[in-house]
Amino acid sequence: MQKILIVKVSSLGDVVHTMPVIADIRRQYPTAQIDWLVEEGFADLVRLVAGVRCVIPFSLRRWRKRLCSPATWSEIRQLRQRLASEAYDQVIDCQGLIKTAWAAHWARATSARVSGLGNRTEGSSYEWPVRFFYDQRVAIEPHTHVLERSRQLVAAALGDSAGLSGEIDFGLDTQAAETALIETGFKLPSSYVVLVHATSRADKQWPQERWLELGQILLRAGISPVLPWGQATERAVSEKISGWLNARLTSVGRAGAAAYVPPALTLPAVTGLLLGAAATVGVDTGLVHIAAALKRPTIELYNFDTAWRTGGYWAPDIINLGGAQQPARLADVRRALVDFGVL
Incomplete structure (x- = not known):
């Protein structure tokens, strides 16, 4: 029985695009024990992935803010000891970053084989010194x-590319996601479309006036944004x-439809929200990639020629x-919603 540690700590979209490697591994090694080291803010989402035995939180973002704190160094020591004690194969x-290669190397104390990327792929972050931390360096075209990059890396590391022939399966536990949303008490409208306008990069945003126009189109159709x-x-x-x-409901909305802003939601609860939507429309960001991972109707909006690298195709x-x-043009978004049967 193989014992495997996957290291992918951030960002949210990258974590989502790594999820299918778990199903790939389980297809070839059904009894494998698979753990995942991930940034603590994403840990609850990874816990939804079938086949992950243990999610190990990595708290680097928080540690950086409190580097002089004894509590921080105590946590780091505890993580190192935990990884070293797991006896991974x-x-x-x-x-492919120094911080993740270093964390992977902490598990190396058990004589585990450490594998990683041997080169940078287009548009992805990669820090070349990581190659000195790896026993096996896998070159990727x-x-x-980004999804195929992780799949190819894991297949090469395990010496078995057969797993790549299977379905792309993100393994998300939809029942647990629905339960997480119900527990928030947020009352969902009967028919709704999720609009994801927020992104960490201003140059990825869609103009706010387009969101207003799209919202009006949905309200006229009796659908709540x-x-x-x-x-x-x-x-x-x-x-x-x-x-x-909502200030214009009398002129643009049908009875029962309104725009809603949910309370603060955990990632599992957001997953439940996306699961129940008639569609999700959003920019190139993590929540949209979750919607695509759920294989629900999803419209991804790009301002760059990068859909080939992060866009859904499965x-x-x-x-x-x-x-x-x-x-992206509003007319094209509307046409896609018509094709989905939403409008």
Whole structure:
């Protein structure tokens, strides 16, 4: 029985795109024990993935803010001791950064084989000194989707590429996600579309006036826009959009439809929200990639020619719109919603 540690700590979208490697491993090694080292903020989401025995939180973001604290160094020592004590057979760093290679090396004390990326792929972060931490360096064709990059790396590390022939399966526990949403007490409208406007990069955003126009289209069709958020600034934008739309309900909305801003939601609860939506429309960001991972109707909006690298392609109801110098058009979004049967 193999004991395997997957190291992929961030960002949210990258964590989501790594999830299918768990199903790949289990297809070939059904009895394998698979653990995952991930940034603590994403740990609850990874706990939804079938086949992950143990999710090990990695708290680097928090540690960086309190480097002088004895409690921080105590936590770091505890993590190192835990990884060293697990006796992994394989440690696979799917990220290729010094911080993740270093963490993978902590598990090396058990004589585990450490595998990682041997080169940078287009558009992805990679720090070349990581190669000195690895026992096996796997070269990946530079023009490779981020999801396939992880799948190819794991297959090579385990010496078995047969797992790549199977279905892309993210393994998300939809029942647990639905339960997490119910526990929030947020009452869902009968028919809704999730609008994901927030992204960490301003150059990935879709113009706010397009969101307002799309919201009106949905309200006229009797469908409620739901605008989730993660930070205070994102909440302010969600409330601004919903407030503008709801102020005009008498002229644009059908009875029962309104714009909603949910309370702060955990990632499992957000997953439940996306699962129940008639569709999700959003920019290139983690929540949209979760919707695509659920294989629900998803429209991904791009301002760059990067859909080949991060866009969904594993289900017919995932549509990628826009590119460099040609942001996604509202007419194309509306047409996609018609094709989905939402409008």
